[in-house]
Every structure is written in structure tokens, then in C-alpha cells.
Amino acid sequence: MQRAFTRWIFGALGFVVLCGAIAFFTLPLKGQIPILAYHFVVPREQVGPTSLDVSQESFEHQMRFLQTFRFRPISLRELYEIKRGAKQPKGREIVITFDDGNRSYVEFALPILSRYGFPSANFLIWDNITQELHGSMDLEMVRRIAHDPLVTFGSHTLSHPVLSKVDPEQARQEIVQSRARFEQLLDKKIDFFAYPEGAFDDAAIKFVQEAGYLLAFTTSWKHLAGKNRETLYTLTRTKVTSSDNLLSFWMRVSGISSYVKRLRYAYGFWS
Ligand SMILES: [Zn+2]
Incomplete structure (x- = not known):
């Protein structure tokens, strides 16, 4: 027995x-391409109480993990080509994005990403850049790296409002104007957009299309509000947080954590 x-x-x-x-x-x-969303990568002693601070050490380990296990970080442009069917995925693609244009991206994340040769994208907030608010990159920094082949800038609106809560005319300004202003400032096409707080509604999607963005990103499946389908204008991402270890990071880059979230929010499991 x-x-x-x-x-x-x-x-x-x-x-x-x-x-x-x-x-x-x-x-x-x-063909399943997990999209990581980071905010701040900072030295270990500067990690604050926010779950959005990832230590530089953890970030380095995460990038090494991707390299060791042959993940293939791709640019937003390549993601778009795959999504619209113009390019075939080779497998193990992953996308690395950052929100809010914080200067820690330039100081602490980019040196590591450059060492690995990994492309990444950062979604900028117009007011933060031009008025140097909330530890944002300044104009000089943004201009300096705008033409780095590994960096893609996207728009994250003018002032970071929750788009589903402002009136439609403001939402339109935030989405359409930010693209025009960033394009003029950087002398470069701005083809990608991220919704502040991941929040959007049908009007916001309409303005994103009207502005001519190719792809728009939310955060988790939660924001799809029961719709069990992403579109080019509602791509979900997985947020990397300060409490992630390599096992939970693997759950994100393998797509498992998004799949679990999808079951949870689309079909109402565990809610
Ligand atoms: Zn944001």
C-alpha cells in the first residue's frame, strides 16, 4: 500500500x-506574441512602493532570460506587419513596451536593451515631455534617441486623461493632436498609440482610427470588458511589476498569464 x-x-x-x-x-x-508593458526601471535602492518600479537588476535578469531561451524581441513595426498578415511569424516573438516616457528609460533600461540588441517602444505624454513633469524625459533626450533604430516612440496622449471619462472633443484632441505634435517635434512618423490607464471606449477607438494610428494598446484583458477578441486598436499587454520573479516573468512571456486573464475576464471565471 x-x-x-x-x-x-x-x-x-x-x-x-x-x-x-x-x-x-x-x-x-x-503567432501568439506577448507584449510586455513596463513603466520604470530603476537602481535597486530607488525601487519605491509602486509596483511599477522594476529594479535594474531584475530587468537585466529578464532580458538575459529572453536571450538565453531564444525569445525574439521585435519592434512595433514588425508586430504590425505580422498582425496585418504581411509577414509570417517565426516563433518566440515578444514585444517590449514602456509607458509614460520616464527618463529612467534612457538612464537605466536603454543601456541594457542596447547591450542585448533588443528593440523597444516608449509611449510619450506630450505635456510631461514639454514641461518636464513627473521625472519625464525632456525634449533634448527625446530628440537624441528618436532616431535610434532600436527605439520606437508612440503617443500616450497630450495630458494622460482617462479617455473613457472625458468628453469626446477632448478625447479627440488628446488622440489626434498628440500624433500631429509628436510627428512635428521628432520629424518622424508616430504610428502607435497607448490608452492611458488602458481605458478606452468606442469613441476613443474611432479617434485612434481617424488619427491614422496603425496599432493601439490597452493594458490587460480586463479592459476588453467581456469581448473575447482583441483588434488592432485594442491589443492587450502584460504588465511587468516589481514583484515578478523569473517564474512569473516566464508566465508572462509564455502567454500563460494573459491566457488566464482572458479566461477570467472574457468568460467570468474567478470573478
Ligand atoms: Zn500611462
Whole structure:
């Protein structure tokens, strides 16, 4: 009896390890492209109480993990080509994005990303850049890296309002005007947009299309409000936080955590 029980336990453990190993080397499935959302990467001693601060050390480990296990970080342009069917995915693609245009991106994240040769995108807020608010990059920094081939800038509006809560005319200004102003400032096309706080409504999507953005990003599946489908203007991302370790990071880059969120919000499981 005792031996049968032990054999059962080892069998079950072996099965779990085998499933884990298969998942580890096969996920994300080809064509499923997890999109990571970071905010701030800072030295360990500067990590504050916000879950949005990721230490430089953790970020370095995460990038090394991607390189070691042959993930392929791609630019937003390449993501767009794949999404519209003009390019075939090769497998293990991943996208690295940052919100809010904080100067820590230039000081602490970019040196690491450049070392690995990984492309990334940062969604800028017009008022923060031009008025140097909230530790944002200043105009000089933005101009200096705007033509770095590994950097894509997108718009994150003029003043970072929750678009679903402001009146439609303001929402239009925030979405349409920010694109025009950034394009003029940087002498470069701004083709990508991220909704502040991930919040959008049908009017915001309409303005995003009217402005001519190619892709727009929300945060998690929660914002799709029960719609079990992303569109080019409502792409979900997975937020990397200060409490992530390499196991939870793997859950994000394998697509597992998005899948769980999707089940939770689209079908009402665990809510
Ligand atoms: Zn933001």
C-alpha cells in the first residue's frame, strides 16, 4: 500500500515536470506574441512602493532570460506587419513596451536593451515631455534617441486623461493632436498609440482610427470588458511589476498569464 502510494506521488510529480518542460519549450505558440508593458526601471535602492518600479537588476535578469531561451524581441513595426498578415511569424516573438516616457528609460533600461540588441517602444505624454513633469524625459533626450533604430516612440496622449471619462472633443484632441505634435517635434512618423490607464471606449477607438494610428494598446484583458477578441486598436499587454520573479516573468512571456486573464475576464471565471 505504502509503495503504491509512493509510486503514485512520483508518477504525478513526473507528469507535472514533463508538462512544465513541454510548456517551457513550446510556449508561446507561434503567432501568439506577448507584449510586455513596463513603466520604470530603476537602481535597486530607488525601487519605491509602486509596483511599477522594476529594479535594474531584475530587468537585466529578464532580458538575459529572453536571450538565453531564444525569445525574439521585435519592434512595433514588425508586430504590425505580422498582425496585418504581411509577414509570417517565426516563433518566440515578444514585444517590449514602456509607458509614460520616464527618463529612467534612457538612464537605466536603454543601456541594457542596447547591450542585448533588443528593440523597444516608449509611449510619450506630450505635456510631461514639454514641461518636464513627473521625472519625464525632456525634449533634448527625446530628440537624441528618436532616431535610434532600436527605439520606437508612440503617443500616450497630450495630458494622460482617462479617455473613457472625458468628453469626446477632448478625447479627440488628446488622440489626434498628440500624433500631429509628436510627428512635428521628432520629424518622424508616430504610428502607435497607448490608452492611458488602458481605458478606452468606442469613441476613443474611432479617434485612434481617424488619427491614422496603425496599432493601439490597452493594458490587460480586463479592459476588453467581456469581448473575447482583441483588434488592432485594442491589443492587450502584460504588465511587468516589481514583484515578478523569473517564474512569473516566464508566465508572462509564455502567454500563460494573459491566457488566464482572458479566461477570467472574457468568460467570468474567478470573478
Ligand atoms: Zn500611462
